[in-house]
Amino acid sequence: MNIFMSADWFYPAQMGGPSNAIYWQAKAMTRAGHRVTVVAASQDLPDSVTLDRWLTMDCGRVIYTRNPHFYLPIKHIWYGISAIWQADVAHINSLFYPSSWVLVVVAKLLQKRIIWAPHGELSPAALAYRPRLKRFLLSLFRRLSHRVVFHATSSDETVHIRQHIGSRAIVREIANRMEMPLLTIRNARPYILFVGRLHPIKAIDSLLEALSDSTVFRRSDYTLVIAGPDSGGYKAHLVQLIQQLDLSQKVVIRGLVRSPEKEQLYADAHVLVLPSHSENFGNVVIEALAQGTPVITSTGTPWQLLEMEQAGSWVSNQPDCLRAAIERFLQMPTETYQLYRNRALKLARDRYDIFKNTDQWEQFYQEAL
Structure with a gap:
């Protein structure tokens, strides 16, 4: 099968979870014997990455395009069109990136099967940014949706797609999965x-307020x-x-952290907290669980499974709720905490290994064909 994938951000870029999720998916399909072509923009890449040249990578054939501006992706569109000609399936990632609309139109004209993945862009919190422009664009997307299969990573995202694209939209759910990292020795x-881009949608302010109100945290050695x-x-x-909350001695902002330092950071942490207002999935949850670290995340994410599997907590991101959940883990008996770590590790590595679940994506693409 010949699969074309577009991406605004793509590994090794680290601006959000989709950059890695798309890479892991492309790598799994390549390893399964399919021909994968990825056309990506050049945002947030290390200087060592070659631009405007086809590269053979472990995830297939990839080109990182140098464009006049991120939102003027001329080369991204040009190389995307050339790749779609040869593809059986066009997998377009992102709704609102300008090249996505053009490539969907081209794929329809060429009578290609189209998978379109919003990656959380239709959540209420995400649509709160530039709402007028997005409402206008969504009216256009509804006209393009015929014979398009939308990819959702959770049941919540399925609801959002049908709410904004139309009740008859064809939606298939497959949870994100990842290439499992080596298990890091924990210190x-x-x-x-907290791991993720620093953006209002992540509700880091709620986390800071929760910790500011926690006597347990303030009196502890924890940061x-x-x-x-x-x-x-x-x-x-x-x-x-x-500074306003008088937490300067208790909070450290590290900036972007890459592997293997990132895996060590996950492994050594007592707990990961993801308080986002909205997440279509949240790859950092799996990344933490894969090192045996429990996770506290908000009900704005699709991770109620953490409660069911006793690998973390799924709570409101109101400061009082976050505070109570964090204090519970800080005061948890050692034996109980170790059971949480054991269950976290098992959950990630049994259920979310991309190479153990490649058949789901193969079936997805075959159904689209």
């Missing part, structure tokens, strides 16, 4: 961890480590808030 450290790239200058707001 337990007294810190709580909060925030790791992730800045988005739109939001880091400056967080620094100011940390």
Whole structure:
């Protein structure tokens, strides 16, 4: 099978979970013997990455395009069109990136089967940014949706797609999966961890307020480590808030952290907290679980499974609720905490290994054909 995939951000870029999720999926399909072609933009890449040249990688044939502007992706569109000609399936990632609309139209004209993945862009929290423009674009997308299969990573995202694209939209659910990292030797450290881009949708302010109100946290040796790239200058707001809450001695902002340092950061943490207002999935949850680290995440994410499997907590991201959940883990008996770590590790590695579940994607593409 010849599969074309478009991506605005793509590994080794680390601006959000989709950059890795798309890469792992492409790598799994390549390993299964399919021909995968990826056309990606060049945002947030290391200087060592070659641009405007086809590269043979473990995830297939990839080109990172140098465009006049991120939102003027001329080369991205050009190379995308050339790749679609040869494809059996066109898998378009992102709704609102400009090249996505063009490539969907081209794929329809060429009578290709189309998979379109929003990656959380239709959640209420995400649609709150530039709402007028997005409402206009969604009216156009509804006209393009005929014979398009939308990919949702959770039941919540399925609801969002049908709410905004139409009740008759064809939606298939497959949860994100990842290439499992090597299990890192743990050196337990007294810190709580947040990993993700620094953006208002992540509700890091709620986490800071929760910790500010926690006597248990303030009197303990624990700190909060925030790791992730800045988005739109939001880091400056967080620094100011940390000072206002008198947490300067208890919070460290690390910036973007890459592997293998990232895996060590997960492994050594006492608990990961993801308080987002909305997540279509949340790859950082699997990344933490894969190192045996329990996760506290908000009900704005599709991770109620953490409660069911006793591998973490799924709570409201109101500061009082976050505070109670964090204090529970900070005060948890050692034996109970170790059981949480054991269950976290098993959950990630049994259920979310992309190479153990490649057949789901193969079936997805075959059904589209």
